[in-house]
Amino acid sequence: MAEDWLSQAISVGLAKLAALQLPGTPIDAPSAAACRAVWVEAITDGRRWVRERDVPRIEAAFLQLAKTAERWPAPAQFLRAIPDAPRAPELPPPPMSEAQLARVREMIQRAREALAR
Template identity: 40%
Template sequence: MADDWLLDKISIGLEKLFLLRLPGTPPSDAIEGTALAWRTAFGKRRIAWDEELDMERVVRAFDDLLLCREWPSPAVFFDHLESRPSPPALPPPRIDPAKREAISKEFRALSRKMRMDHAAERAADLAQKSQALAELQSRLVTDRDVQPGGSS
């Protein structure tokens, strides 16, 4: 069995719990069947159990269960099972210096173009606002020159 280590750790953990004689402890002739039932519960979790990644986590979770006041279920075990450690971060990608320079050059060119495009948009917006202001001023002058009830 590929997961012999797991069944071994389950058996050892359950034996420790068995020695505590907590309320709800299975009878001594059922400990082997209890271990197999727990192993089935582990299989239901759909975890690809890995000795290197999981053995210490399994041992620590069983050690936590030694503090229970009654015989725990597999669900209680899984509540105490820590998450796997995150894998180490990948190193930064290696980029050829020539390619890095080409990308930097392209980035600078795009930056300049965006600044020019933005400046052109601002200039067009300013021209439009100036024209609208000039039209308003012209209407104000015209409205002021027109006197009520007659001609100017």
Template identity: 45%
Template sequence: MNDAWLRREIAKGVAGLLALRLDGAPAADSATKTAEIWLVAMTKGRDWNEGKDAGRIRKAFETLFATCERWPAPAQLLRELQTRPPELRLPKPRRTDKQIKTGNAALDHLVATMKGRAHTNSALKTNKQFEYSRRQAMASTLEMQNEAPQPTFMEEQI
């Protein structure tokens, strides 16, 4: 990961916090080590993108500059981060008049078929066919029940 930009943003932010001389701030001679620790905390389990995140990190540090009365933890910075801007999406494709007419006709046919109003090629099942389907379903259900593990005596009591 090329995180030079992230190192720069964190170093600038930590330097700004040190300049405020907040209560609980680390010693000035440990600024480099403090920035390294913040970098570890910021990169743990996260992927950063300079184009999307540099401004967000900068603004989060600015919020800390304005609101902190004590030295903040990296978690505070993470809470102050704004959400990433949404990804750019392609515009919805335009349909031609022909596509609209044929699509609407197809949808009308589907809706009419589901409501039972359209003339379909499939006839209703006869009573004999219906009874055969019912028996097949019952046989399949019984077969599945027989394959299922039987509960033990203790499980039946519970």
């Protein structure tokens, strides 16, 4: 079952699309509720959503659909429209151990000696 924030974000997006009155838009409250339930199930199946990361992405996907759809969209169109999640920043390489530093210093010293010859 979807979290409340996710269901709410999808509901708001679908309501905005419904305001456009595209062909295929659910025409009454029962069909809109059924449509919303199917969308939530389709969008959440096998996916992990994170509120802070995904609310802006969900809003962006619905905005993209509002700009481009000529008929009531399917969840697959939403999933194609959603922007990629931001990548986590890369971690710096771990610091060298003392043994590794000693080995590098030794290699540098050997290189200097070889160049000095």
